[in-house]
Amino acid sequence: MRGKLTVQFALLALAWGASFLFIKIGLEGLSPAQVVLGRLVTGAAALAVIAAVTRQRLPREPVVWAHLTAVAVLLCVVPFLLFAWAEQHVDSGLASIYNATTPLMTMLVALVALPGERLTRSGLAGLAVGFAGVLVVLAPWQGSAEGTLAAQAACLAATSCYGLAFVYLRRFVSPLGLPTVAVTTVQVGVGAVLMLAAAPFVAISPVQLSWRVVLSVTVLGVVGTGLAYVWNTNVVAGWGATTAATVTYLTPVVGVALGIVVLGERLSWHEPVGALVVLLGMALVQRRTGAATQRRRAKNRTPQDSQRRRETVVGD
Template identity: 90%
Template sequence: MRGKLTVQFVLLALAWGASFLFIKVGLEGLSPAQVVLGRLVTGAAALAVIAAVTRQPLPREPVVWAHLTVVAVLLCVVPFLLFAWAEQHVDSGLASIYNATTPLMTVLVALVALPGERLTRAGLAGLVVGFAGVLVVLAPWRGAGGTVTAQAACLGATFCYGLAFVHLRRFVSPLGLPAVAVTTVQVGVGAALMLVAAPFVAVSPVHLSWPVVLSVTVLGVVGTGLAYVWNTNVVAGWGATTASTVTYLTPVVGVVLGVVVLGEQVSWNEPVGAAVVLLGMALVRPRTAGREREPGGAGPGTGRRRIHDGAGSRVAD
């Protein structure tokens, strides 16, 4: 069983780390909105099949659908669009590094939106260190280059993730809904919203090729569909604390694939800044680790679940 979980953990890191490569390749023949549309439609189809096979009933309450619509906008539509737009101007590896700031953004939003949230001194230091790492990646000493806006878009995407996870924690997680059902609705609503918006935002000429078609299909089916199942299994088997270490691997995968497959160049400040961001995450994370329910145990953190999107993985209460 442990060997099976290890394989799924590795596949998870590869799927989410490779998402930024697939976005980049998809942009060779599609506009950012078209990439997101294809990603969400194929991802929703994959999750619908998974929900049907596992016989997961979807929630029926209108208020739940309303909350999941908010989550779909903040966790799928807007950040996916921002990352896809940004990758027209920045390397896929750099985008994957910025994606690793999601836990820091989530903690920052939670401090403001959730009155019960408190940070230890180590956690506060982790926030400061983490955002110092962001500055190193941004490299302001180089001046206001043409990629600053694109890098800001990446940070805007992770800030949206933070807003979405806090909303999930406050309004959805207390309901105790099955995780597969929640994500199926979330991605499905995101796909529906993009289909409605497509006549207005996805009208650019399409230049399809096998790499473009395969990239968008894998991005949706694997990165936004199967990866969720792997993630759920790993969290159930190893606990969220151990499973969350996938966040440390995805930027490594993203950068390596960008260099090897796309021939991207990496400046010294990018891996250094990423390492500083990950150090900040390590300082922030221990506060919640003691409250989680690990396999075979019980405790006040039993309501904690991991939520994800195709570009990354995060833990929400």
């Protein structure tokens, strides 16, 4: 079982890391909105097949659909559009580096929106280190062109949307206890419907299809937006959320490497240095947050919980 999860973890890192390469190639013949439209439609189709095969029942309550529509906007439509637009002006590798700021953005939003979230001084220091790394990546001392700065700001806006979406999920969707595949199918499906409705207004640019473009958008949707959600769910269930979150350490490595090897992109010294600083800050935040969570669980654990835990260990 562990070997299977290891393979899925590796595939997840490859899928999410390669997404930025596929976006860049898709932009060779499509507009940003058309790339997102293709990504969401193919992703929704893949998830619908998975839900049907696994016999996942979709939620029917209107309030659940309303919450998942908000998630679809924050987790799919808006950030996908922002990253696709940004990659017209910045390398795919740089976009993947900015994607690594997602946990920092999530923690920042959680501190504001979730009353129960608290960080130690070391955790707050981790946030500060992480955002210092963002500044190193941004390299304001270089005086980048206006379009490049706007694109980098769009990448950070996209990860801010991810942060808002994850906190929204935790506060309004997770307590409902719904199956993850069903939730993801509705979420991506609603995003696809929203993009289809907006297509006559935002996706009307001329299309220049090639096998590279078609293949990239298809893989981006089926693998990066479909299968990857299932792999992530399995890894979280098997290894826990904290360990599963370490995939974020690998996705920028994959994204940068593919950008250099496949597209011939060049890496400035400050980009990997800044990325390492961001990951260091993220590691500090996760370590302190995880330790605090364990202390709270130990404090609230009852004697019955301890007895069940001992019985489980013996049973294994």
